[in-house]
Amino acid sequence: xxxxxxxxxxxxxxxxxxxxxxxxxxxxxxxxxxxxxxxxxxxxxxxxxxxxxxxxxxxxxxxxxxxxxxxxxxxxxxxxxxxxxxxxxxxxxxxxxxxxxxxxxxxxxxxxxxxxxxxxxxxxxxxxxxxxxxxxxxxxxxxxxxxxxxxxxxxxxxxxxxxxxxxxxxxxxxxxxxxxxxxxxxxxxxxxxxxxxxxxxxxxxxxxxxxxxxxxxxxxxxxxxxxxxxxxxxxxxxxxxxxxxxxxxxxxxxxxxxxxxxxxxxxxxxxxxxxxxxxxxxxxxxxxxxxxxxxxxxxxxxxxxxxxxxxxxxxxxxxxxxxxxxxxxxxxxxxxxxxxxxxxxxxxxxxxxxxxxxxxxxxxxxxxxxxxxxxxxxxxxxxxxx
Amino acid sequence: xxxxxxxxxxxxxxxxxxxxxxxxxxxxxxxxxxxxxxxxxxxxxxxxxxxxxxxxxxxxxxxxxxxxxxxxxxxxxxxxxxxxxxxxxxxxxxxxxxxxxxxxxxxxxxxxxxxxxxxxxxxxxxxxxxxxxxxxxxxxxxxxxxxxxxxxxxxxxxxxxxxxxxxxxxxxxxxxxxxxxxxxxxxxxxxxxxxxxxxxxxxxxxxxxxxxxxxxxxxxxxxxxxxxxxxxxxxxxxxxxxxxxxxxxxxxxxxxxxxxxxxxxxxxxxxxxxxxxxxxxxxxxxxxxxxxxxxxxxxxxxxxxxxxxxxxxxxxxxxxxxxxxxxxxxxxxxxxxxxxxxxxxxxxxxxxxxxxxxxxxxxxxxxxxxxxxxxxxxxxxxxxxx
Numbered sequence: 001x002x003x004x005x006x007x008x009x010x011x012x013x014x015x016x017x018x019x020x021x022x023x024x025x026x027x028x029x030x031x032x033x034x035x036x037x038x039x040x041x042x043x044x045x046x047x048x049x050x051x052x053x054x055x056x057x058x059x060x061x062x063x064x065x066x067x068x069x070x071x072x073x074x075x076x077x078x079x080x081x082x083x084x085x086x087x088x089x090x091x092x093x094x095x096x097x098x099x100x101x102x103x104x105x106x107x108x109x110x111x112x113x114x115x116x117x118x119x120x121x122x123x124x125x126x127x128x129x130x131x132x133x134x135x136x137x138x139x140x141x142x143x144x145x146x147x148x149x150x151x152x153x154x155x156x157x158x159x160x161x162x163x164x165x166x167x168x169x170x171x172x173x174x175x176x177x178x179x180x181x182x183x184x185x186x187x188x189x190x191x192x193x194x195x196x197x198x199x200x201x202x203x204x205x206x207x208x209x210x211x212x213x214x215x216x217x218x219x220x221x222x223x224x225x226x227x228x229x230x231x232x233x234x235x236x237x238x239x240x241x242x243x244x245x246x247x248x249x250x251x252x253x254x255x256x257x258x259x260x261x262x263x264x265x266x267x268x269x270x271x272x273x274x275x276x277x278x279x280x281x282x283x284x285x286x287x288x289x290x291x292x293x294x295x296x297x298x299x300x301x302x303x304x305x306x307x308x309x310x311x312x313x314x315x316x317x318x319x320x321x322x323x324x325x326x327x328x329x330x331x332x333x334x335x336x337x338x339x340x341x342x343x344x345x346x347x348x349x350x351x352x353x354x355x356x357x358x359x360x361x362x363x364x365x366x367x368x369x370x371x372x373x374x375x376x377x378x379x380x381x382x383x384x385x386x
Numbered sequence: 387x388x389x390x391x392x393x394x395x396x397x398x399x400x401x402x403x404x405x406x407x408x409x410x411x412x413x414x415x416x417x418x419x420x421x422x423x424x425x426x427x428x429x430x431x432x433x434x435x436x437x438x439x440x441x442x443x444x445x446x447x448x449x450x451x452x453x454x455x456x457x458x459x460x461x462x463x464x465x466x467x468x469x470x471x472x473x474x475x476x477x478x479x480x481x482x483x484x485x486x487x488x489x490x491x492x493x494x495x496x497x498x499x500x501x502x503x504x505x506x507x508x509x510x511x512x513x514x515x516x517x518x519x520x521x522x523x524x525x526x527x528x529x530x531x532x533x534x535x536x537x538x539x540x541x542x543x544x545x546x547x548x549x550x551x552x553x554x555x556x557x558x559x560x561x562x563x564x565x566x567x568x569x570x571x572x573x574x575x576x577x578x579x580x581x582x583x584x585x586x587x588x589x590x591x592x593x594x595x596x597x598x599x600x601x602x603x604x605x606x607x608x609x610x611x612x613x614x615x616x617x618x619x620x621x622x623x624x625x626x627x628x629x630x631x632x633x634x635x636x637x638x639x640x641x642x643x644x645x646x647x648x649x650x651x652x653x654x655x656x657x658x659x660x661x662x663x664x665x666x667x668x669x670x671x672x673x674x675x676x677x678x679x680x681x682x683x684x685x686x687x688x689x690x691x692x693x694x695x696x697x698x699x700x701x702x703x704x705x706x707x708x709x710x711x712x713x714x715x716x717x718x719x720x721x722x723x724x725x726x727x728x729x730x731x732x733x734x735x736x737x738x739x740x741x742x743x744x745x746x747x748x749x750x751x752x753x754x755x756x757x758x759x760x761x762x763x764x765x766x767x768x769x770x771x772x
Contacts, residue, residue, distance in 0.1 A: 001487050022519060051447075051679045054440040058522070060514040061437075061469035064762035067629040068636070074648045076627035077763070078475050080469040083447035089464050093479060103388050105563040129445040133408060136444070241462035270697070314602030375461070376450035 001099040003261025004236045005225035006383075008218040009231040009345040015213035015333040016182040017115045023057050024069045027111040030214035030338075031070050032165035034107065039230060043072050044103035046078045049090030049110035050337035051372075055125035057112035057113050066109065084128035084286060086110060087215065087340025088241075088370030090380030095239045095381075109216035110338035112268030118128050124283060125338070129373040130248040143207055143287065145248050146376050150289035152255040154201065156304070159292065161201050167288035168330055169203050170316045175327020177358040182211050182333030189252030206288040215342035222386070232352045236271065237365075238382040257375035260297035264369070264380045271382040273365060275299040278349045278382075280360040281342035282343035284327040284370040289305045291315075294369055295323065298380070302359035317358060325350065325358045338371035342378060351385040387485040390622045391611035394604040395731040401599035401719040402568040403501045409443050410455045413497040413707040416600035416724075417456050420493065424604035425616060430461045430489035434563025435476030435496035436723035437469055437758075441511035443499050444683075452495065469515035470672060472496060472725025473601065474627075474756030474765030481625045481767075482691035484605045495602035496724035508596050512722070517633040529593055531634050531706070531760050533585035536675035538641040540587065542690070545678065547587050549693030551578035553674035554591050554716055555596060556702045561713020563744040568597050568719030579677040597719030601728035608772070614668040618738045623659065623751075624768040626652035632762040643761035646683035650755070659751060661685040664707060664748040664768070666736045669755040671714040677701075680755055681709065684766070703744060711736065711744045726756035737771040 007092030010033025012018070018026055027048070036041070049068050053059045061081075064213045067077035081092040087110030087179055094108035112123055127136035130145065135221045169189055174180040191207040225233045245251055245257035251258070268274055278300060285291035300321050301309040315323040326332045326346035349355045349364035366386045371378045396419025398404070404412055413434065421429070434452050439445045446465075453463035466476040473496030480494035500508055513522035516531065539545045555575055561567040578591040583668045613621045630645035631637055635645070654660055662687060671677035678692030686707050687695040695701045701709040712718045712732035713726055733752035750771045757764045 024519075025599060028731070052440050054511075054514050055444075055446075057518065058441075058514055059518040060441075060467060061516075061758055061762060063475075064466055064629050064758060065517065065632045068632045068762070073630055074628040074645060076475075076478075077629045078479070078627070081467055082449055082463075082466040089449075092462075093464070093482075096479075096486050096488055097482055099488070100482050102482055125440075128440050131451065132443065132445040188412075212394050228555045241464070242460040243450050244459055246447060246451045247456045259460060262568075266610060372447050372450060376447060376454070381533055 002101055003222035004095050004098045004219055005222040006217050006234050006348050006376050007220045007225050007229055008034045009348050010034030010037055011180050011215050011342060011345060012213055014180055015335065019214035023059060023111060023113040024055060024065055026113055027066050027109055027214045028069050028213055029196055031107060031216040034216035040105055040218060043075055043105045043107050045076045045097055046072060046107040047090040049086035049340060050079055051081055051083055051086045051112060052125050052128055055128060057116055082377040083372030084336045084380050085340055085372035085377040086337040087372045090187050091341055091344055092239045092241055094219045095236050098221060104224060106219045107216060108219060108341060109214060109316055110341035111214035112214050112335035112337040114210045114335060115212050134247050139297055143202055146287040146289055147202045148248060149254050153289060153293065155221050156255060159274050159307035160225050161193060162189055163191040163311045164206055164288040165337060166310040167285060167291045168192045170310055171285060171328040171330040174325050176329025178327045180310060181327040181331050182209055183331045194352060202287055208286045208329035208334040211335040213333055213335035213338050215338045215345055216360050217341060217344055233386050234348050234351045235379060235386045238267040238271035238385045240270060241379045244376050246373060248374045255293060257293050257297040258370060259375050259378040260294055260369055263378040264298045267380040267382050273382060277365050278367045279363040279365050280347065281323050281367040282326060282346050283373045284324055286323055286334060290303050297340050298369055322360050325355065325360060343368040343370055347383050349384055370383040388487055389608035390605055392483050392603050392620050393606045393609040393611050394420045395734050396420030396713060397566050397601050397728060397731060398599050400566055401597050401721065404598035409439060409445060409499040409656040410498060412499055412598055413452050413495055413600045415454050416730055417495050417602040418491060420604050423635045426491055426604060429458050429461055429491045429493050431483055432458060432493040433476040433479050434648040435466045435472035435499060435726060436465055437467055437472045438511050438514055440516060443502055454681045463767055468763040469758030470722045471726055471756045471758035471763040472723040472764050477727055477730055478627055478765055480605045481622050484607060489496040490606055490610060492605045492728060493602060494605060495600060496727035497600035498721035499598050500596045501598050502722060518770050520633050529585040529588050532675055534634060535640050536587050537681065539675060542641060545693035547579060547696045548575055550592055550707055551675040552696040553671060553677045554578045556696055557671060557710050557714040560703060560711050560744055562599050563719025564718060567593055567713040567717050569717045574647035579749045588673055594672045594715035594720040597721040597739045599719055599721035601731055603723045603727060603730055614767040619772050620734050621770050621772045624653040624657035625772045626656060627765045630762050632759060634760045641679060642676055643679050643683040645682055645761050645764035646755055646757060649729040649764045649766040650684045653768050657769060663751050664753045665749040665751050666711060666733065667707065667709050667753040668712060668732050669709055670757045671710055671716050672720060684755055708746050709730045711746060713740060729754040729756055733769050
């Protein structure tokens with residue numbers, strides 16, 4: 001296996017309700033930015049992470065579509081789907097392909113166009129990430145599922161609604177420094193607690209939004225990156241993925257994201273690093289409670305202390321371990337298929353020292369965690385400046 | 387890169403309208419058969435080829451779902467989608483993962499559950515493989531697109547409706563020897579020409595059916611297979627994939643499947659073989675005209691002579707190059723996400739000498755070609771008994 005590096009990264013100018021762009025336009029904008037940043041004149045292969053373009057815009061075969069509109073035919077173009085972890089899973093496939101020696105320059109993008117349907121239709125499309133026959137069919141939605149998880153966490157560890165709110169406050173504070181974010185503004189604990197209740201205890205400001213957006217990166221062998229890159233080189237130190245039960249009711253512990261813990265254990269081992277080495281992390285805060293549980297599963301925070309971590313400032317910029325400096329899914333937006341790739345981009349920018357006002361000073365090691373459903377799929381990557 | 391072999395293969399007992407099985411049941415049956423055939427007690431990773439479970443049964447996140455119900459958690463489980471080439475593309479990802487050294491035992495399955503919706507809904511779901519905004523939105527369906535391709539081929543090369551019918555006659559003759567096939571019965575040229583017209587010149591018997599079904603294989607390093615396999619060992623000699631324009635109207639030549647030709651060229655080079663070395667092939671006969679064009683693009687038949695090849699018996703069992711001995715998509719059935727994996731299974735059985743009454747005597751080298759849409763994606767694999 002060859003060592004792998006990231007040569008270029010690109011996003012849309014801004015995520016949000018991109019009503020003047022179609023699915024292909026959204027993807028191509030981000031992909032061209034990544035190719036430009038990489039400074040390459042050709043690609044060998046590409047992956048597109050996308051969860052449910054079929055249900056959102058009636059389009060499957062999105063690998064082919066994007067290669068066609070990006071003018072990269074005849075290279076292989078493959079779509080990868082693992083619900084909201086589609087972007088992270090696609091990145092892993094790109095990593096494996098470069099590591100294998102089959103391809104040198106691989107573009108990995110992620111995209112979702114979610115605002116062309118009604119809110120009800122979007123909720124329904126997203127529920128396809130749950131167990132359709134045993135969860136969604138009976139009427140539960142994702143806010144409902146995460147609310148159940150939150151209730152268990154609150155009951156067992158004393159986590160409070162205020163602590164949940166602090167996750168949103170932190171991520172919006174970070175997102176306010178990110179011009180690409182969908183909601184680049186700050187909110188207060190009072191704003192969160194006073195916002196409409198979606199599924200008790202989750203208010204609307206505990207939930208990530210519906211977003212149109214894409215993100216893309218270009219991978220290549222580390223040796224190549226050292227030779228041709230005009231930017232600081234960042235290596236993929238580890239790639240790990242794990243699966244769990246798709247349905248929440250099948251789990252022994254509803255407040256523990258086992259697949260994230262298992263993927264993280266493998267990733268730390270592969271990278272030869274531990275949680276104490278991570279200086280910046282982007283994690284899957286689809287709901288505020290998700291960030292709390294994920295940080296515990298990653299061992300970045302002690303089990304049961306995820307709520308306190310947000311409240312204490314430990315996970316804010318300037319804290320012990322800054323989390324979601326991009327604004328996270330909460331403020332940056334959550335175009336589901338793109339999220340896992342966008343997380344990688346934020347970490348690359350941090351390790352390159354390109355994160356501007358939200359830069360974590362001296363960051364050399366970063367981590368991304370992307371998950372699908374209520375944690376049925378988790379993908380963890382560790383990156384290092386070299 | 388390590389050499390890769392196929393250790394086990396498995397299908398459903400029979401493809402067709404599996405109304406007493408859900409999507410997960412269909413997949414798990416085939417996957418367990420593959421694991422049993424492989425004789426392994428664990429897997430390291432898995433891929434699921436599936437085109438549009440979201441539109442057919444409201445379920446995405448099918449990698450996780452299948453790992454959960456196959457009881458293979460926490461291994462990584464990733465869904466791959468490239469329209470009707472999803473199975474072939476998934477197989478390629480499994481090949482790359484084993485070749486890279488990241489995993490030893492990888493299960494690659496494909497599945498589609500298509501008969502839980504009406505015929506109109508199925509036609510609409512399948513049209514998501516075309517360019518939704520520029521083709522499907524304006525009302526054209528896949529029979530219509532392939533009818534346009536057939537018209538060009540007929541005009542330019544003198545291909546006749548009788549020759550198209552001979553493809554169906556041949557594949558049903560083969561399929562009649564395959565107990566797993568959806569339609570294991572013979573048809574005559576008169577049957578085909580007398581059947582209802584779907585999109586002139588394509589009659590209903592020129593079209594592959596709507597099918598529920600799954601297929602799965604287990605891959606491992608060649609060295610491992612040599613040590614542990616109780617069956618003849620078959621190596622993956624080449625894996626190649628290419629993309630073309632998603633829309634038919636974007637092509638310079640509507641009667642030439644460029645992506646298949648490009649993937650085949652790469653595959654022949656990687657295997658160190660040429661078309662003359664191929665002794666048996668499974669190709670993507672979603673419509674009779676497709677098999678004709680594909681055989682030309684693979685250089686198994688001279689350009690423009692695909693119709694004559696079917697009529698002359700050249701591509702039938704006992705002919706120069708037997709094609710679709712399984713019955714092909716036409717008679718075996720076409721559960722879109724599973725098709726590419728099932729093609730591999732037929733070739734493995736042929737190269738193992740397990741194909742029973744449809745055995746190609748002495749077959750040592752075989753090829754599969756799987757494609758998405760009207761040829762926007764093509765995946766070609768070459769296999770060799772070792």
